[in-house]
Amino acid sequence: MLLLYGRIRLHSNYANSMDIDTRKEQLDQRINSAARRAGRDPSEIRLLAVSKTRSACTIRTLASLGQKAFGENYLQEALDKIQQLADLELEWHFIGQIQRNKTAAVAANFDWVQSIDRLIIAERLSAQRPTDKKAINVCIQVRMSQETGKGGVLPEDLLPLAEAINSLPGIVMRGLMAIPENTTDPEKQKMAFREMYRLYSILKRQYDSVDTLSMGMSGDFGLAIAEGSTMIRVGTALFGPRDYIKEKVK
Numbered sequence: 001m002l003l004l005y006g007r008i009r010l011h012s013n014y015a016n017s018m019d020i021d022t023r024k025e026q027l028d029q030r031i032n033s034a035a036r037r038a039g040r041d042p043s044e045i046r047l048l049a050v051s052k053t054r055s056a057c058t059i060r061t062l063a064s065l066g067q068k069a070f071g072e073n074y075l076q077e078a079l080d081k082i083q084q085l086a087d088l089e090l091e092w093h094f095i096g097q098i099q100r101n102k103t104a105a106v107a108a109n110f111d112w113v114q115s116i117d118r119l120i121i122a123e124r125l126s127a128q129r130p131t132d133k134k135a136i137n138v139c140i141q142v143r144m145s146q147e148t149g150k151g152g153v154l155p156e157d158l159l160p161l162a163e164a165i166n167s168l169p170g171i172v173m174r175g176l177m178a179i180p181e182n183t184t185d186p187e188k189q190k191m192a193f194r195e196m197y198r199l200y201s202i203l204k205r206q207y208d209s210v211d212t213l214s215m216g217m218s219g220d221f222g223l224a225i226a227e228g229s230t231m232i233r234v235g236t237a238l239f240g241p242r243d244y245i246k247e248k249v250k
C-alpha cells in the first residue's frame, strides 16, 4: 500500500513542494493574528504538523522550513517515515488510537503520545520505553462528545487516570488532547474548548509537568487559540487536502 501510494504521489508532491512554504507562511501569520486577537503571545502556541498520508519527501521539505514537530496516526506508515527521516532531528507525536500490542514500537520510536485514554497503554509505554531514551511525553485524550469511536477518557474519569499516569516511570505527563465533536456551530465549539481549558487548568495546578493543551485543527484553531490552546494540530491547512482513498484504506 505504501509503495503504491509513494508512486502515485511522487509527482503531485513535486508540484506541491513549490507552495508548501507559502502555506506555512500563511499559517504562521494566521496563528500570529489569532494569538494577538486573543491577547496572547504567539510563542505560547506550538504548531504540530499532522503528516498522516503525506510522504517523507513532503515532510523533509517542511522540516527544511523550520518545522520540527510532526504528528502521525497510523503506526506502520509513521515507522516507515521516521526511518526515512532519521537523519533529521524531528519530534514525532503519535496522535492515533493505540492498540495494546503496538505499544513497544510506539515507545521506541516516538517522543510524544497524545492519545492516552487507558491506564494499561500508559503502563506499557512506561515499561517499554528504552532506557537510553528520555522519558516519553504523554497527553491524556479527553472525550468531548457522545460520538463513539474517537476514543478519549470521559471528563469525570480524568483525574484518577492522571494520578495513576503521573506515578509511572519513563513517562512525563504533559497535559490534555482533545478532538472536538464534528460541529459547525461555533458556540458549541467554544463551550467545548472552554471546558477543556477548565480541565487543563485543574491538572496544571496539580502537576508541575503539565504545560500542554493540545486542541485546534485546520478548521477551528483560531477559536482554540482564543480559548487557551497551547498546541494546535494542523494537517490540511498546511499540506492541502488529504487523499481520501488513502485514509479509507488505512
Ligand SMILES: *Cc1c(COP(=O)(O)O)cnc(C)c1O
Binding pocket: 050, 052, 073, 095, 096, 179, 217, 218, 219, 233, 234, 235, 236, 237
Ligand atoms: C488528522 C488529524 C488532525 C489534523 O486535521 P486537519 O483538519 O487536517 O488539520 C488533528 N488531530 C488529529 C487527532 C487528527 O487525526
